[in-house]
Amino acid sequence: TPTCEPETPLCCRRDHYVDFQELGWRDWILQPEGYQLNYCSGQCPSHLAGSPGIAASFHSAVFSLLKANNPWPLGTSCCVPTARRPLSLLYLNRDGNVVKTDVPDMVVEACGCS
Amino acid sequence: QGARSVCPSCGGPTLAPQAERALVLELAKQQILEGLHLTSRPRITNPPTRAALTRALRRLQQGSVAPKNGEEVISFATTTDSSTSTCSSMLTFHLSTPRSHHLYHARLWLHVLPTLPGTLYLKIFRWGPRRRHRRSRALLADHQITTPGWHALTLPSSGLRGEESRVLRLQLDCRPLEDNSTAAGRPRRLLDTEANQRPFLELKIRPNELRAGRARRR
Numbered sequence: 612t613p614t615c616e617p618e619t620p621l622c623c624r625r626d627h628y629v630d631f632q633e634l635g636w637r638d639w640i641l642q643p644e645g646y647q648l649n650y651c652s653g654q655c656p657s658h659l660a661g662s663p664g665i666a667a668s669f670h671s672a673v674f675s676l677l678k679a680n681n682p683w684p685l686g687t688s689c690c691v692p693t694a695r696r697p698l699s700l701l702y703l704n705r706d707g708n709v710v711k712t713d714v715p716d717m718v719v720e721a722c723g724c725s
Numbered sequence: 726q727g728a729r730s731v732c733p734s735c736g737g738p739t740l741a742p743q744a745e746r747a748l749v750l751e752l753a754k755q756q757i758l759e760g761l762h763l764t765s766r767p768r769i770t771n772p773p774t775r776a777a778l779t780r781a782l783r784r785l786q787q788g789s790v791a792p793k794n795g796e797e798v799i800s801f802a803t804t805t806d807s808s809t810s811t812c813s814s815m816l817t818f819h820l821s822t823p824r825s826h827h828l829y830h831a832r833l834w835l836h837v838l839p840t841l842p843g844t845l846y847l848k849i850f851r852w853g854p855r856r857r858h859r860r861s862r863a864l865l866a867d868h869q870i871t872t873p874g875w876h877a878l879t880l881p882s883s884g885l886r887g888e889e890s891r892v893l894r895l896q897l898d899c900r901p902l903e904d905n906s907t908a909a910g911r912p913r914r915l916l917d918t919e920a921n922q923r924p925f926l927e928l929k930i931r932p933n934e935l936r937a938g939r940a941r942r943r
Binding site for chain 2: 633701710717
């Protein structure tokens, strides 16, 4: 997935690094120091609908051409996450115990058109 | 609202950078709290010292992986009333295992002082909740310790489950097998239960299979 440039109109991944110090949460989240809060944004014209965010193969290229030449768009398509990974956190809970856990699907790695 | 450029997604005016940053930080807070199943950030009343934390994490670092969908918890003994005897102590832990999870691995980490005179015979009891002004205690495990330093003593996870109370009391009853410490007059302390060498529990919990399975079927 292309990372969004300021003027990128098409579906892309917008990256934001959040430092827990900036949230004032470094006193209870011990590790890591921050994480990537990425999200997907941009337009999904009909010829991109259903594309996995990268020209995966010859098939998807032909499929895109067919869609682009199809006068009847198949409904709207949205820019959504297509790959996400967990975030490992080490934090103090309300009892002062140290908890280590993996939060699933926390970091968006790739975006694509639904 | 920055009137200069247009949002590539919705065509509306884009947010000013500061407004977008504030929105991202708010989103991050919501996302972290949701991911940890918390409604608000925890208010820590008595955090462990950095040194105790570092020592405990260093012990657990070797090869420990947070269980899938589960959690690994380190709980420091918050109060110990080391009685006058050589090494018997009452350790109190505050645990809040979510109802939908169950405990499947438990170890008690103890630091034995170099004053250890030979082999130490250690019994670990769990104190039940007070009923009619009486407390019952159940033997959890017994171990023999022959060297000073840190020891990880396995406890039966079944013995630590149950009970509505969030407070777990463990009593350590131990005696040196060759008790020559009294020969030298006053009995010496053998277990280190203060400050940075405080005993701690290492627990692993994961979602209840039964409930998770039922949820999956549904």
